[in-house]
Amino acid sequence: MSGGSPLLLVAACALVDPDGRVLLAQRPPGKSMAGLWEFPGGKVEAGERPEEALIRELAEELGIDVNEACLAPLTFASHDYGNFHLLMPLFVCRRWRGEVSAREGQELAWVRPLRMGTYPMPPADVPLVAALRDLL
Numbered sequence: 001m002s003g004g005s006p007l008l009l010v011a012a013c014a015l016v017d018p019d020g021r022v023l024l025a026q027r028p029p030g031k032s033m034a035g036l037w038e039f040p041g042g043k044v045e046a047g048e049r050p051e052e053a054l055i056r057e058l059a060e061e062l063g064i065d066v067n068e069a070c071l072a073p074l075t076f077a078s079h080d081y082g083n084f085h086l087l088m089p090l091f092v093c094r095r096w097r098g099e100v101s102a103r104e105g106q107e108l109a110w111v112r113p114l115r116m117g118t119y120p121m122p123p124a125d126v127p128l129v130a131a132l133r134d135l136l
């Protein structure tokens with residue numbers, strides 16, 4: 001058994017609009033992997049379930065209200081970043097209340113999965129795009 005790096009649990013969401021486009025958010029300057037395009041979401045805090053963390057993050061980052069029943073598990077990322085190992089369930093959501101807005105000043109883009117290749121993403125996310133292409 002290797003010592004390994006600590007496991008980091010992050011919950012992320014592919015918000016899908018009626019045209020089959022998916023919301024990507026650009027990581028802001030100053031954060032790790034700044035400039036890369038990611039799925040909205042964030043770290044699961046102690047005592048939280050992934051779904052709860054995601055609902056909280058979607059409200060904080062995008063100002064939308066998501067019902068847990070509208071979060072469907074799609075796939076997950078398991079990626080070693082060296083200093084931590086990311087385990088990231090990816091949910092799909094097609095229904096929410098409110099208008100998506102960049103509450104934290106981040107750039108947002110609605111992108112068809114076939115065009116995601118033109119949006120540089122964190123290495124953990126690259127394999128997830130295939131699942132979205134199959135779905136949408």
Ligand SMILES: Nc1nc2c([nH]c(=O)n2[C@H]2C[C@H](O)[C@@H](COP(=O)(O)OP(=O)(O)OP(=O)(O)O)O2)c(=O)[nH]1
Pocket residue numbers: 010011012031032033037038039040041042043086122123124125
């Ligand atoms: N939300 C989200 N995070 C992702 C994705 N892909 C990916 O590698 N990550 C990583 C980036 C961060 O290390 C971590 C999410 O942390 P976070 O978004 O809650 O917190 P943060 O930006 O302040 O993270 P950090 O600067 O401290 O690394 O997961 C993704 O598609 N969405």
